[in-house]
Amino acid sequence: MADNGDDKLHIAMFPWLAFGHLLPFLQLAKLMASKGHKISFISTPRNIDRLPKIPKPLTHLITFIKINLPKLQNLPENAESTRDLPINKGKYLKIAYDGLREPVSDFIQTASPDWIINDFAAYWLGPMAAEHGVLMAYFSVFPALSLGFMGSPETLMHVSDDPASLDLLLKRPKWVPFESEVRLTAFQVTRLLERSSASEENVSDVYRFGANVNRCDAVVVRSCFDFEPDWLNLLKTLYKKPVVPAGLLPAVVNDAGDACWPEMKQWLDMHPKGSVVYIAFGTETKPNQYELTQLALGLELSGLPFFWVLIEGSSDDEVAVLPKGFEDRMNGRGVVCKVWVPQFKIVSHDSVGGLLIHSGMSSMVEGLQLGKPLVLLPFVFDQGLIASYLVEKKMAYMVHRDDVDGSFTPESVADSLSLVMVSEDGKMYREKAKEMMSLFGDINVQDKCVDELLYFLQNFSKL
Structure with a gap:
């Protein structure tokens, strides 16, 4: 030593x-x-x-x-x-x-x-x-x-x-001595059990x-x-x-060449500052068919331009598919990218005005270090805990999901995006994201x- x-x-x-x-x-x-x-x-x-x-x-x-x-x-x-x-x-x-x-x-x-x-x-x-x-x-x-x-x-x-032990995960634990909104929901606990x-x-x-x-x-x-x-x-x-x-x-800027970046940048350059939603759920979180359908319909309903990174693993037992005709209807307004992308470069672009993410740490940090407001759609337990903390601190807004079965509507996706990206009522989230740049970046x-x-x-x- x-x-x-x-x-x-x-x-x-x-x-x-x-x-x-x-x-x-x-x-x-x-x-x-x-x-x-x-x-x-x-x-x-x-x-x-x-x-x-x-x-x-x-x-x-x-x-x-x-x-x-x-x-x-x-x-x-x-x-x-x-x-x-x-x-x-x-x-x-x-x-x-x-x-x-x-x-x-x-x-x-x-x-x-x-x-x-x-x-x-x-x-x-x-x-x-x-x-x-x-x-x-x-x-x-x-x-x-x-x-x-x-x-x-x-x-x-x-x-x-056993159920009695699992019920404890739905409340603020007795060993937490301060007030906090950090919590799990029943569907997140269920997924925790399935995975772990x-x-x-x-x-x-x-x-x-x-x-x-x-x-x-x-x-x-x-x-x-x-x-x-x-x-x-x-x-x-x-x-x-x-x-x-x-x-x-x-994250730090990586100047290494990405073959796909020039084409992506060209698409982003076509859109006004702060108008595009960037959507990604990390490398491990994969929405199921129901979730993917609700997300797609919500994006369509929002009317906002979007860049969606949707990696479909060839190893998946069941690969979820987008609603029929979705990509044709969104042609010109949205991009669905099914391969790895230089995320930090994309999020850094001026046209990106907000992120729809799963509350994973890396995406959350990247968004806030760049001053981009966050809309959160957590899937599993750590994401749910992080999301509830960010909402408690007014650092982000969360799409409403049913606590028991995790269901959500296209309208809740569209309304959440409109609030955080466009609405005067959501101005606080845009201002808070700018404020957080000094901490996260x-x-x-x-x-x-x-x-x-x-x-x-x-x-x-x-x-």
Whole structure:
């Protein structure tokens, strides 16, 4: 371990196999490497090959460690991330991930990093790191409010699937000592169970998360005190160990060439400033057929021009389809793009006046760092918690959904978009988004968070 604040660290990073996790881990890796620290980024070959290129000045400091995922009978060929398979096969990816114990152990023993920064899924990594004399931090790509709502490690490790236990998720938890509108709805809890419940062959997500927090030396959170001070302070009480914000990790302009960008820019250039709605739901969230139909009809009803990124996974068991004739009717007014796009470049364009998103952290941060107002349509539990917090703080507006079954109408989509994008009544959301630029987009604030995180990691043994 470093003896003083000037010594450089060797930090290993081991994210979960989802691009909503891989990309924030890589972003943090680049920020730490920019301060001169050595990073070993561990993942599978196909995922590493799909990551953005490292800036040349950092290539000598970031080393990618490729380890092969074990083959499983129920895991599709070449499926190495959640984007490669349908939701109902997600548990097999976790089982395969658990099969990485031995190669990760071999790496730790051989490389002897000062720290290994872990994600929620590798619940077995804490004891392994300790056995080899390596410190471990759990890095949450979710904000403190999501963690605080779920409770202490002990609570998480003993959550059961019975209805009485699940009812607790619908209320403000007893361990939250301050007033808050952060909550889950019944349909979000149902989806949480569908995606994360335990089975004879798989450990539940909440147990993995709780065990990681319980066995780590410190918790690092994608957040800052200016964004959610109460929730960060609550985590320190719940976890009884250091909780260190890593900053909100705002996106940075990437000048790397995108073959599709000139055509997209040409379309955006044709529209007046602030008139276009950008719609995207991340790489992991896939609306079902009902949701896709309501969304499309709502966009049509709104009358607004739109740019919709709708990635259809070939691995999905059932691919949802747009209403018949929708794309023909919207020709000229809207774009439906079914491939990866340079999101930050698009959202940065002056013609984009607002975002319709799922409340994922990366899209939320990108929108607010650029001063673009947000309309939220959360699907799963972490998105629901983040959305309710943003609504509580008047940072965004949420499309109304039925709490029990998650249903919503085209009219609710159209009305929400019109309110936030056009209406005088929604001016507060447009003004609040501009105000938030100083918090979400300030590179100096982010730099300070990384400096404080690195100081903590360097001096942990003396604190």
